[in-house]
Amino acid sequence: MTIKGKAYIAGIYEHPTRHAPDKSTAQLHAEVAKGAIEDAGLTKADIDGYFCAGDAPGGVMNMVDYLGLKVRHLDSTDTGGCSYLIHLGHAAEAIAAGKCSIALVTLAGKPRTGPMPPRAAGAEADFEAAYGATTHNAYGMCAMRHMHDYGTTSEQLAWIKVAASHHAQYNPHAMLKEVVTVEDVLNSPMISDPLRRMDCCVVTDGGGALIVTTPEIAKSLKKPLVRLIGHGEATKGPRGGKDLDLTHSAGLWSGPRAFEEAGVTPKDIKYASIYDSFTITVLMQIEDLGFCKKGEGGKFVADGNLISGVGKLPFNTDGGGLCSNHPVNRGGMTKIIEAVRQLRGEAHPKVQVKNCDLAVAHGTGGLLGVRHAASTCILERA
């Protein structure tokens, strides 16, 4: 049993807003749903599966009611920012099993307008909550140890932001469109050692949505065909404190699962969407996915190697979370959307990868240095 080739992404939509104080969160979900349904050339009545995560107001039942859907398959798996990558994999499973034929996945929210609700606490709360783990310092601790073990430098991390900024200059919706240099990044204020302000992603309101469907339905529609050929998911945490290693992520497990199912290797990949909550997130994922050996990520990302048309691994050609958009502090959705644009040939001409027929969309969710999940999707132009 495999999901390889059994589900196609027929519709995508990224909300153009980056700040939406005049809209409700549910409204943003509806707007992105409408956008993706129209992109696919379908109608709301065609949707028979719905997927959403913790950003959906009231949860999956309330959203189905608000949107006026009538569905026969539901999934509200919440793994933070990579939820939507997992939803894509789960939608493919449901479609392959005949549980639904046209699935809608939505993400939306407004962290730029107002604070987000606190994360739900687990059994660890009394033993961790007082120590003030936040996104910044949980990723900072990973970067600190990675530098210690492998000699990774702040300059190498800075190249990741530089590459993202080169792409963002062509995205009219990007929050930060200015091209920056390694020096700019190194001169930005320290937030949580060793991560500086420009090592961090933007905080934006907005959202995005996907339509996932059967091969037959996708072929009856007008958009270029993009299919999922491999998917992996995994989680990682301190696990009782045994053999702690913050220099790798759960991507070390989700990546190989996805590549194996797809029957391809990292060498075959023409474009990579890689979650960039922080520069260190990208560096660790590139290693974990097998684009280079563990510890060599710093060398790999330096000197523009992630810039489209310049380097070997064009990444996040929309400007990514570092420069363009990070709706609801959850970057997985926009990772899928830009990968689909690349495979359709709809990316900006300045960043469109030539003959882009195979892409990876990968993300993590939760806190990389504490508990997190990872999901990897291998997408192919059909």
Next chain:
Amino acid sequence: MAEAKKYPTPQGNPETAPFWEAARQGKFMIKRCTACGEPHYFPRSICPFCFSDKTVWEESSGEATIYTFSLMRKSATGPYAIAYVTLKEGPSLQTNIVDCDMDKLEIGQKVKVVFKPTDGAPLPFFTPA
């Protein structure tokens, strides 16, 4: 020295109550599984490794080394050093390094447990040894 930081009160539960009772006496406890021999932290009643229910409380030496850390400078209550430390007994755990010159912290540095008061049981932190 700034005014003492206010820390949240541990809520406790039947599974972890002995940890907090020991903390009130200045003892830092971990759990060890008598079936597989592995220690773990934070404490569970069932071993997260072999899933045996034969876990027992054990007083830790409170001696540890810094595995990694980060100085959080963007904080309304002032900068703080979050860290993972690895106990002499084996388990690594999340904490803050306190009562120190935060700019001089290093991976591999020796630290020891120190308790800080809350409105309930005291909370464990680590400080340079």
